[in-house]
Amino acid sequence: MSSERSQRSRGGLEVAAALAVGALFGFGLALSGMLDPAKVIGFLDLFGDWDPSLAFVMGGALLVSTPGYLWLRRRGGPSLLAGALSWPTRTDVDRPLVLGAVLFGVGWGLVGLCPGPALAGWIFLGLPILVFVLAMVVGSFAWGSLGATR
Amino acid sequence: MSDFVPGSSYLSSLIGGALIGTAAVLLMALLGRIAGISGILGGLQTAAPGDRAWRAAFLVGLPLGALIAALVWAPPEQTLVAGWPTIVLGGLLVGIGTRMGSGCTSGHGVCGLARMSRRSLVATPTFMLAAAGTVLVVRHVL
Structure with a gap:
């Protein structure tokens, strides 16, 4: 009974965490300029009037995700709310x-x-x-x- | 705060990118998952029933976060240069291509490159070059 309840509240936490992390991701996208298709095409227009600013989006993301992932891999162990870390294996x-x-x-x-x-x-x-x-x-x-x- | 305009400077792109990277690390630390948007979407169709709620919640969070940024500063510029048939064709290609190729800008670009995945090291330059080539043809050749 109590384990069933803790299972359910953990599921609720999982959903709340996913909502919050999704919101952070969307907030970051809005700041980044990626929401504007014309700006994205300006970034992809390497042979025209190239707008390099969106390179800073992937750059800024990798600056955090690279050491963050490295740290999580070294640390090992499960995730905080939902079992093992599922790293892609292919x-x-x-x-x-x-x-x-x-x-x-x-x-x-x-x-x-x-x-x-x-x-x-x-x-x-x-x-x-x-x-x-x-x-x-x-x-x-x-x-x-x-x-x-x- | 008021002179900061999202999406209008290298700094806002860099900060936005860093927040995206932070979200990717948090999703792995909290739920053990890769923050690939196309993969999270595709899993709504094929993942086990117990593996769907977090996906739906994440995909609800995305527009909420963008909305919060719009309320703090201003709604983002969203200028489309493509006509209707191109928009539909582009949407279909992005949907099919990301599913077939197991990822998009976030899954291969942000998450895959961060862990030096061989597949992402191939996929990311491939879709960047295909996209740049498409813009070259549409803007400067046709």
Whole structure:
């Protein structure tokens, strides 16, 4: 009984933590400038009037995530709220990895939105971004269900 | 505070990026998960039922955080240069491509590069080059 209750409250904590961390991520995206598709395309326009500022976004993120991950790996042990740390284990470079990255890059370059900025930026209710999010979810789930039947 | 405009300077990009990196480290420390947005989304479809609530909560948090930033400063610029057919095509390509390639800018770029993943070291330059090549063709060739 009491373990059932602690299980449930731990599940609640897990959800609250995910909500808060998601909000921090979205807050960071808003500060970074990644929510503006025109700015993203300006960053990707290497051969035109290049706007390098968004390189500082990935740079700033890696400046924290690289030592942070290193520390978590060294420390070992479980996560604070939800069991073991699930680090990805695959190391093989296969065709879906490369082809998927190419398709993603083409879509990103066409519109200037990748998944995070789209899923954070729809809240301002711009119709084009809502439509993009819908198409992105359809694409992801369509490919996911294909993968599941193979 | 008032002269700080999100998304308008190297400093705000750097701070925003550092907060994204902090969120990635916190998600691993608290829940043991990689902060890849496309992977978190895809898992809503395929993960075990008990593994879905945190994903949904994270994806609700994303726009809430952006909204908080907008309330503190100003709503972000969101200028779209693409027309409707391109927006739909781009959305489909981003959805299919990130699922097929197991990640996007956050999963491969921020998290994968941080742990020197071989797959992410291949995927990240691949999608950056594909995106830059697409902008080159659309803006300067067509």
